[in-house]
Amino acid sequence: MLEISMIIMALVLTAIASSLAVGVWTKSRRDYRKPFALLMISEMMVLWAYAMDMFSVDIGSKLFWNNFEFLGYVGCVASFFLFAVQYSSDIKVNRPLAALLIVPAALMMIAVVTNPYHNLVYLTTEVSSDYYRSFDATYGPLFYAYMAYSIVIMLSGVVSLVVRFARASNAHRIRVGITCLSSIMAVAPVLINYTAMTSMPGGLLYAIGFLSADLLLFVGAFSFELFSMVPFELERVMRFTSGGVFILDDEDIIMYQNPTAESLTVRPATPYQDRLTDVLPSFPLGILAVAKGTSIGVNEFHEIVPGRFFDVTLLPILDYASRLIGKTITLREVTDQCRAEAEAISAKHTLDLMNSITHHDVFNQLTILEGNLIMAGKKTDPASMQKHIDASYQAALNIQKQMQFARDYQEMTKRTPVWQDVEYKILEASTALDLKNIRLSVDTKGVEILADLLLEKVLYNLMHNSITHGGKVDNVRFVAMEVDGKLELIYTDDGAGIDAKMKSALFMKGVGQNSGLGLFLSREILEHSHMTITENGEPGRGARFVIRVPKGSYRNFTVGQSTISSSVQPSMLTS
Structure with a gap:
């Protein structure tokens, strides 16, 4: 019955070890794939040589197959140590390391093969009365010397793996731990056999140890590279990418969000509980509806966060029957692109x-x-x-x-707006005009506005129009005040005002008594800086122009009033 069990174990181990050796050799790029493959070959050699040894009837045949079994042993020792140190560090196989492994193994094999001439490995050998122990032997000094060498080498390999486990990051500690455990499981039968702690035949011990350790050793050493590296890196990419990523179920409940996506939400989302619209209320509902029952991705620009635009891509997640079970949403900010x-x-x-x-x-x-x-x-x-x-x-x-x-x-159109002191610009513009006996009042409360450099042209045009078209004008005035979170710069005169029939077309090109470009250009200059200008004076009671400045485009607004009469030198002006 044991013969059949040995054959089955040998076949199973051969199938496992050869598959792992070929898979690792062809797929992996790690240096330790070579000693791992050699370890698998050595294990198969030990088990098959032991099986043939056990089936032999005379001592000569048994010792013949024992030579191959011993070759497998020395191969296991050397390949395990090399695997352990290369897995634990970046050590390359150099001459001293090769000599440490090859020379003792070669000398031992020569001693085993030539043992009948010197009896330094086996003092005596005879067929054992226990069929499954193959033969009984009295061991010589070379056997014990190599046994001590093997124990030191294999324990050194285990220690290097344990050190690597202690230094491994949390993300890799489980895999390194599996490698350590499987190595101990593989080494333990060898140590038990050498120290004669059990009467079980060595071949059986190795078969049990190898079968239990090989798959775990492969999982611990190679599964990350061959099966988990891409998913692991994809998760890191998702975490550190500058774009937002949401993964939703078919009811639009958030299952995953990366940090960028979470930074866009009004509050942190609770996975598997909050819907996307609960934490991102500005997300367009129409996009979520499009994905129902379709496998076509959606790619559109939307203002997801106030003032910020995103390229929204939605890809449906389908099951084996092409039914919608979820959605992947990516958000790539395109605010600068939209502005451009x-x-x-x-x-x-x-x-x-x-x-x-x-x-x-x-x-x-x-x-x-x-x-x-x-x-x-x-x-x-x-x-x-x-x-x-x-x-x-x-x-x-x-x-x-x-x-x-x-x-x-x-x-x-080629310039960017700059901060300008309104009061100073008014005075500069006024010096280029003959105000005659007109009294200029400025009450701008020290405000500065972010506007194009042609702001002075706007102020000049307003005063010039009062002098030219306002009839009898005695006073012109600039006043700044805050209304509903915005700044209003109001210009008034006490002249004839503007005819009601002209008001609707007042800022259109060509409307006016001269070139018809002054107020048109003023409106364009202000719009370039996101400001507006309107006229709401009453005919016969003077003109009243209101320049509205958005929040964030003015500063240094203080309460106070001053009536100015100045002789500031004019800057470059064009009438």
Whole structure:
């Protein structure tokens, strides 16, 4: 019955060991795959040689197969030690290490094969009365010497594994622990057999130890590289990626969220309890509905967090029957991209507008210029000729104004807003004007606003319009106040005001008595800095312009009032 058991164990061990050796050799890239494969081959050699030894009937045959069994033993000792030290460290096989393992093994094998001539390994040998013990032997000094060497080598390997276990990170400690345990299980039968702690045949001890240890040794040493490394790294990628990731079930309940996704939520989500919309209420419900019953991913831009835009990708998770069982949602922030696109659209609008201005208005003025020059050439009366020349000159001046406007407008789109002291800019703009007897009051409470450098042009245009079109104006005033969390910069005069019929088109291009560009340009300048301008004065009681500045675009607002009359030198201004 034991013969059949030995054959079965030998076949099972051969199937396991050969499969593990081939799999590790072809799939793994670790240095210790080679000693592991050699260990598997040595184990098979020990067990099959023991089986043949046991089935032999005479002492000569038994000693013949014992030579192969011993070869397996020395192979197990050397390969186990090499596996242990390479698994535990980055040690490469150099000459001293190779000599430490190969020389004793080679000398011992020579001594075993030539034992009949010197009897230093076995003093005496005879067929054992116990069938399963193969033969009885009286051991010589070389056997005990190699036994001591083997014990030291194998225990050194176990110690190196234990040290690696003690130093392993929490993420890898279980696998290293399995490797240590399986190594001890493999070494223990060898030590038990050498120390004669049991009467069980050595071959049986090895078979039991190898069968119980090989699979665990493979799991501990190679399972991470071959089966777990990609999932392990994917988990780390999910944790450290800059994009947000949610994994939901089919009811939109959060099963997983990475730290980036959690940072976007209004409160920390409880996995398997909170729905996505419970912790991220601004998430578009339409996207979640799209995934029901479909296998097509969704990819759209949405404002998930106020002021922040994200590229939302939703991929349905389907079971074996293509039924929806969950969803994976990734959020990639594209706020900068959206802003850049908005700026590109704004720039296109600017170019289109400038194209219209330069094409239409300049072409009209050139037509006037050409016509008057032709007429001047046909006149003989000096007064009539001068009239057409003056009209031509005025058309040229108009073209100059149009081109100056185009330059100012185009330069505005290339600049970023800067902080400017409103009171100082008002005074600078006023020095470029002849205020005559008009009294200027400034009550801006020390405020600074984040605006384009052409802000001074806006302030200049407001005062210039009062002087030019306001009729009898005695007072103009700038006042700053906070209303509903925003700053309002209010300009008023006490002139004739603006006709009600003009109010709706007041800020459109071409509306006005001169070029019709002053208030239009003022509105464009302010919009470039996310500000607005409106007029809500009463005809006959003066003009009233309100410039609204959003929160975050003004600072240093203090309560106080001052009436200013200053002689600040003008900066570069264009009327």
